[in-house]
Amino acid sequence: MTANPIELFREAFERAEVRDELQVNAMTLATVDEHGRPSARMVLLKSFDERGFVFHTNRSSRKGQELDGQHVAALCFHWPKGEEQVRIEGTVERISDEESDEYFSTRPRGSQIGAWASLQSEELPSRDVLIARVDELEKRYPNEVPRPPNWGGYRVVPMRIELWKGYADRLHDRRVFERASTSSAWTERRLYP
Secondary structure (H helix, E strand, C coil), rough: CCCCHHHHHHHHHHHHCCCCCCCCCCCEEEECCCCCCCCEEECCCCCCCCCEEEEEEEEECHHHHHHHHCCCEEEEEEEEHHCEEEEEEEEEECCCCCHHHHHHHCCCCCHHHHHHCCCCCCCCCCCCHHHHHHHHHHHCCCCCCCCCCCCCEEEEEEEEEEEEECCCHCCCCCEEEECCCCCCCCCEECCCC
């Protein structure tokens, strides 16, 4: 019987936490533009379950535009202390406004103000312009900071998950799980290192 790759990811994530890996929830997010040109950057995983892997960002940013335009992404976690890596490929969907609001309310105030102040991926004439925007927003929102309308979460719905474990002599273990649709069962196979 094929194992559940989400549970295997959970176990790997928990092992990384126990090993005290640096920023265990840091992951590379790879997207593509309308011409198929790839782009990758680090983001933070905020939650995951059987539905997929969730992170948040400015939806007007380059990554937001690529996620909304192409609806596909790849994630990669690397935990060097344990010689473990997880690669995830799938489709992308926006999470609900309610879920985005709930998470935004837990962010530190500075991060909330920063989400408003940053016109992410646009050209910034000088750092002083950004600091002035922060100062103006601090005055505009002296108490509660609402979620910006262009800021929210995305879920990568996995269609392929590869769990990689490093071993001596580069005889690594690679287990790949794939499914044809979100309602399909996972299939498992091993790959040569």
